[in-house]
Amino acid sequence: MGSHQDSTRDDSPDRLPTPATRAGREGLDALLARPGRAVIALDFDGTLAPIVPDPDQARAHPDAVPALAALAPEVASVAVITGRPAEVAVRHGGFADAPGLEHLVVLGHYGAERWDAATGALTTPEPHPGVAAVRAELPGLLERSGAGTGTWIEEKGHAVAVHTRRAPDPQAAFEALRAPLADLASRHGLIVEPGRMVLELRPPGMDKGAALREYVRDTGAASVLYAGDDLGDLPAYAAVDELRAQGTPGLLVCSGSDEVTDLSERADLVVDGPPGVVNLLRALTTHIA
Secondary structure (H helix, E strand, O other), X not given: OOOOEOOOOOOOOOOOEOOOOHHHHHHHHHHHHOHHHEEEEEOOEOOOEOOOXXXXXXXXXXXXXXXHHXXXXXXXXXXXXXXXXXXXXXXXXXXXXXXXXXXXXXXXXXXXXEEEOOOOOEEOOOOOHHHHHHHHHHHHHHHHHXXXXXXXXXXXXXXXXXXXXXXXXXXXXXHHHHHHHHHHHHHOOOEEEEEOOEEXXXXXXXXXXXXXXXXXXXXXXXXXXXXXXXXXXXXXXXXXHHHHHOOOOEEXXXXXXXXXXXXXXXXXXXXXXXXXXXXXXXXXXXXXX
């Protein structure tokens, strides 16, 4: 294995930084020792794609697909785990028909949907009935709450999200909506998942941790790397902790954000947003090769 850097935040191309924790160093060593048994799992928004005011305009970092295409053949699998519909992540990521990405899998809606690059096949279940009920009530709730100015609703098929980033005071709108949205979700058998100026209403049991655990089990991975940037990635972090306790080494990477410190405080390695993630992927490929 090549030499590591002393810092936990080093995004220079082809230079592999040293994780800050012993568990992280063990996870990285296991990945490099047996790359053919490693799963690389990554969030999309904020990790492979920069956060933008309008999620419909989010696109993967221009160097993300080449970096993934170079790394994917060297490892057991690369999985993108996202709360978005799988086909949206595929389209915004530019993953369809990309050379070298035959081993890529996109787990959309927190694993409820699956898209395989090798076949182009998409599997998706029927949506939870509570999502339609919530969708119908949301406009009136936002109007009555007084926090509706600048907020907007994102349709996600198996879930629905309320964004406050465009509000005059995004944090105040976010806090004002937490309780009424939690009540609305509860009445229809859903839960509320907070994120970076977004509150998502979705069925219980749908989270990135469950998706990651199932995928690692299905692939028989001997090590796992997970990279994320937001509160919705915490269940995946917890899944990696559980896998470590069961003997599967893992590396937790935070795509750094000043808005969310929960991940950076728990991560083994912090990189500088999507450009840092891309550099990390490149460095892994270099060291494996």
